[in-house]
Amino acid sequence: MTFSCSDSQTQSQRAGSPLPSLTVSPASGDRRTRRQFPNGLTVVAEFMPVDAVNLSLWVNVGSAAEVAPINGMAHFLEHMVFKGTDRLALGEFERRTEAFGAVTNAATSQDYTQFYLTCAPRDFKELAALQIDVVLNASLPDQEFDRERRVVLEEIRRSEDSPRRRIFRQISNAGFEGSPYSRPILGPPEVIEKMTPEEMRRFHRQHYRPENVTAVAVGNLPTEELISAVVDGFEQAWGEGKLSGDRPNESPSLDQGTDHLAPFAVEPTPTWEPFKTIERWDGEDKGLQQTRLALVWRVPGINAPGSDEPGIDTLDQSYPLDVLATILSRGRTSRLVRELREEKGLVTYISASNLTYAHQGLFYVSAQLPAENVELVEAKVREHIAHLWKEPVTESELARVKTRVANSFIFGNETPSNRAGLYGYYETLAGDMHQGIHYPAAIRRLTLEDLQQSARQWLNPDAYGVVTIHPTA
Secondary structure (H helix, E strand, O other), rough: OOOOOOEEOOOOOOOOOOOOOOOOOOOOOOOEEEEEEEOEEEEEEOOOOOOOOEEEEEEEEOOHOOOOOOOHHHHHHHHHOOOOOOOOOOOOOHHHHHOOOOEEEEEEEOOEEEEEEEEEEHHHHHHHHHHHHHOOOOOHHHHHHHHHHHHHHHHHHHOOOOHHHHHHHHHHHHHHOOOOOHHHOOOHHHHHOOOOOOHHHHHHHOOOOOOHHEEEEEOOHHHHHHHHHHHHHHHHHHHHHHHHHHOOOOOOOOHHHHHHHHHOOOOOOOOOOOOEEEEEEEEEEOOOOOEEEEEEEEEOOOOOOOOOOOOOOOHHHHHEEEEEEHHHHOOOOHHHHHHHHOOOOOOEEEEEEEEEEEOOOOEEEEEEEEEHHHHHHHHHHHEEEHHHOOOOOOOOHHHHHHHHEEEEEEEHHHHHHHHHHHHHHHHHHHOHHHHHHOHHHHHOOOOOHHHHHHHHHHHHHHHEEEEEEEOOO
């Protein structure tokens, strides 16, 4: 399962006492605790015996929620959040976090915007309150808007200069055709150039609310102390006692329908269906030295049902696809790498990926190769996919993947920031952080029959998208 992000920038005050929660999980003895408050704020906390604490704030809005006239707003706002609040002057957040030796940054994806901070445990209470204030109460000053607009436009320009990003955009356009997932996270320059500070304030007020936030704190403090610091920070930022109700002193309200404050339309939940035939997209790119080829299948996301069968958990549908991607291309002895690169020398590079977003996923095989090998390589990839239909993978292949996944999970979640990212991602997209915690167990449960059934259901060797991009002559 692949995470997807784009990146950006940076931000800390004090606290009081936690309010009672609606839900607490999981079972006793588990160091992880999840609490949800009456106004919808979700807090996840875990003690971890490492001399640091990470706070990650996950706002449930990304580029997929934007309608076309404001495409890029979520990412632009991520930049502008760090321009101060009524309590914090411009640059004060950065100065105070740097004085503590803390690290802070942010990222925007199709499905969420994340703000994160790592600091020493003794500084967490103060810095958490500052970060929460910056995110919820960003003033978005007019005088900084055009300056930051230039920064975003330069980021778009650099993105367009990257062959790797251009190629991935072509793959996304094919796989997500007609879906908001096909739009660039950074937005088109012509849209960014027309955005106004008032539009951004409307967008911020609409989405940056406690009920739309998951706060994850992981590190070397008792769990209750982590929760207390986070809740106190939200109470300071949102208003004392207001975690059980709406934000105070908002006039006029977003809900009153005043034209200049009316909420932006939100893009409807993406719908999709697998390819019915082989569909082709061809292009050229002046930055390439060799041709790029990608075969793309549309597959389930975390939440979007991709099957007519009732009761099927779509995350359960994505797990076999993760394993199949690994069997096809992870390591020199994997099927595609071994035959097409190591033995026959038909490609310079080849990889299979299962990309999972909230409402849709893409399974794709991408290769870098001489132009004269395109047809043969496409045929060979189809043969490998067809073979997955006809015969189960071997026990040894599945055992190798299970070991690799278990070890990667352990090594990849050794720090507070890794752990907070895991919990926040699954809590935001799936509504259940335990889906991430139990990922290795889900992979271990898979059988040879599960993998074959998944290939037959989602990877049709006679129906897929093909993206071919040649170097400009």
